[in-house]
Amino acid sequence: MYYDFSAIVKYFPFFLPAAWMTIQVTVVGILLGVVLGLLTSFSRISENSLFNIPAKIYIYIIRGTPLLLQLLFIYFGLRSVFGFKAFTSATLGLGIHNGAYIAEIFRGAIQSIAVGQMEAARSLGMTYYKAMRRIILPQAFKRAIPPLGNQFIIALKDSSLASAITINELLLKSQQLASSNYRMMEMLTIAAMFYLFYTSIFTWLFNKIETKLAVSGSR
Amino acid sequence: MIKIRELEKWFGNLHVLKGINLDVNPREVVVIIGASGSGKSTLLRCINFLEKFQKGTVEIDGKVIEKNNEKMINEMRIHVGMVFQHFNLFPHMTVLQNVIEGPTQVKGIPKKDAIKMGRYYLEKVGLLEKENSYPSMLSGGQKQRVAIARALAMEPSVILFDEPTSALDPELVGEVLSVIKDLAKEGMTMVVVTHEMGFAREVADRVIYMDDGIIVEEGCPNKIFDEPKMQRTQDFLSQIW
Numbered sequence: 001m002y003y004d005f006s007a008i009v010k011y012f013p014f015f016l017p018a019a020w021m022t023i024q025v026t027v028v029g030i031l032l033g034v035v036l037g038l039l040t041s042f043s044r045i046s047e048n049s050l051f052n053i054p055a056k057i058y059i060y061i062i063r064g065t066p067l068l069l070q071l072l073f074i075y076f077g078l079r080s081v082f083g084f085k086a087f088t089s090a091t092l093g094l095g096i097h098n099g100a101y102i103a104e105i106f107r108g109a110i111q112s113i114a115v116g117q118m119e120a121a122r123s124l125g126m127t128y129y130k131a132m133r134r135i136i137l138p139q140a141f142k143r144a145i146p147p148l149g150n151q152f153i154i155a156l157k158d159s160s161l162a163s164a165i166t167i168n169e170l171l172l173k174s175q176q177l178a179s180s181n182y183r184m185m186e187m188l189t190i191a192a193m194f195y196l197f198y199t200s201i202f203t204w205l206f207n208k209i210e211t212k213l214a215v216s217g218s219r
Numbered sequence: 220m221i222k223i224r225e226l227e228k229w230f231g232n233l234h235v236l237k238g239i240n241l242d243v244n245p246r247e248v249v250v251i252i253g254a255s256g257s258g259k260s261t262l263l264r265c266i267n268f269l270e271k272f273q274k275g276t277v278e279i280d281g282k283v284i285e286k287n288n289e290k291m292i293n294e295m296r297i298h299v300g301m302v303f304q305h306f307n308l309f310p311h312m313t314v315l316q317n318v319i320e321g322p323t324q325v326k327g328i329p330k331k332d333a334i335k336m337g338r339y340y341l342e343k344v345g346l347l348e349k350e351n352s353y354p355s356m357l358s359g360g361q362k363q364r365v366a367i368a369r370a371l372a373m374e375p376s377v378i379l380f381d382e383p384t385s386a387l388d389p390e391l392v393g394e395v396l397s398v399i400k401d402l403a404k405e406g407m408t409m410v411v412v413t414h415e416m417g418f419a420r421e422v423a424d425r426v427i428y429m430d431d432g433i434i435v436e437e438g439c440p441n442k443i444f445d446e447p448k449m450q451r452t453q454d455f456l457s458q459i460w
């Protein structure tokens with residue numbers, strides 16, 4: 001068995017729909033994750049246990065179980081109830097999964113802002129919510145950017161697990177092609193190239209955002 | 220202006236303020252001195268309710284502030300400015316934005332007018348040329364002067380200072396103290412916690428000596444510094460001079 005570079009060139013175009021599927025699942029999952037994460041982080045830091053207890057339970061369950069299990073659970077469990085398609089299950093699963101992690105990222109960022117900031121804002125007569133919106137969150141978002149970038153890259157790679165629920169993304173595509181052309185290493189190489197391409201773009205984008213934010217106001 | 224009656228404060232089991240009575244009159248400068256841990260900061264923070272206390276009352280401009288009345292507390296804070304030891308400027312805003320944040324967001328003053336006002340107060344603390352800088356680009360002394368301008372821009376009836384120069388390098392203390400002295404001359408009502416005894420003597424109308432959660436002695440600067448009556452005051456002053 002030798003490594004055939006020409007197979008890479010030959011089969012590369014077959015991966016394009018799968019590459020498109022991977023990015024769709026990832027982006028929709030991340031967007032959902034950010035929205036869920038924001039809401040959850042606010043609930044989590046709320047002093048009202050009506051909000052913070054559900055947030056804690058959600059984070060506890062998601063962080064304590066494997067993503068693959070969560071995807072299968074939604075796909076097989078909720079499909080029968082709500083009639084979810086595979087794509088809906090995958091994005092929902094990734095979104096819910098990432099929401100828990102992103103909530104903790106936002107919470108960490110909010111709590112890393114010195115208490116003096118809140119006190120200074122309140123001493124001007126601002127309400128808690130106004131102080132959050134005007135003073136704490138803008139600073140917290142900035143601090144959340146690097147760990148968020150990290151989480152987005154993890155989400156991209158995690159999207160490969162959606163192959164287990166029939167999503168025809170990069171990894172599943174490589175397996176399908178390899179089973180007929182027996183070029184496993186080459187097909188995996190193509191998939192790897194796409195993942196590296198995507199992670200490079202994510203990294204570049206986040207560095208760009210970081211430097212841009214660093215210029216407008218510091219620390 | 221400020222009337223504090225029988226104020227008591229606990230942090231858990233720690234009894235930090237043990238029955239404070241204090242009046243601050245309009246145009247008066249009250250300086251609070253005392254050893255570390257005696258409760259000076261806590262007292263100051265109880266005045267604008269950054270700290271909740273268990274017993275006693277704080278009356279501001281004739282109104283007893285209700286501790287569960289958020290609206291009343293926010294309204295009161297418009298009239299009670301505060302300057303912190305560590306400045307607490309908003310790092311994501313320019314100097315001018317810091318100064319107009321309160322007037323525009325809390326008092327609802329139109330931005331154009333707030334900018335005019337903000338510049339006036341920045342000029343007053345000698346930092347108009349820094350209006351577009353971010354706090355991270357300023358020295359400690361400049362930061363604290365911006366913080367003072369931020370408090371002034373709310374046009375409060377009293378300003379509380381909690382050790383405004385303690386975080387500064389020695390060579391930067393003077394510029395901040397001179398701004399506070401100017402305010403005193405103009406008749407600004409102020410309550411100042413400080414370890415700068417020379418400054419206390421110069422600027423104070425009345426000096427309060429606190430120890431272990433009580434006001435041990437109060438009086439005009441000459442009385443407290445030159446002929447303190449209480450043994451504890453004498454001991455404290457002999458230690459720091």
Ligand SMILES: Nc1ncnc2c1ncn2[C@@H]1O[C@H](COP(=O)(O)OP(=O)(O)OP(=O)(O)O)[C@@H](O)[C@H]1O
Nearest residue numbers: 230233235253254255256257258259260261262382
């Ligand atoms: N948030 C808090 N929780 C628990 N204890 C506190 C808290 N803040 C202050 N204390 C305690 O209350 C006491 C009074 O503190 P406070 O900060 O008012 O003293 P201070 O006179 O301002 O001292 P310093 O000169 O060091 O600033 C100290 O024993 C301190 O440890």
Ligand SMILES: [Mg+2]
Nearest residue numbers: 259260261382
């Ligand atoms: Mg203190």
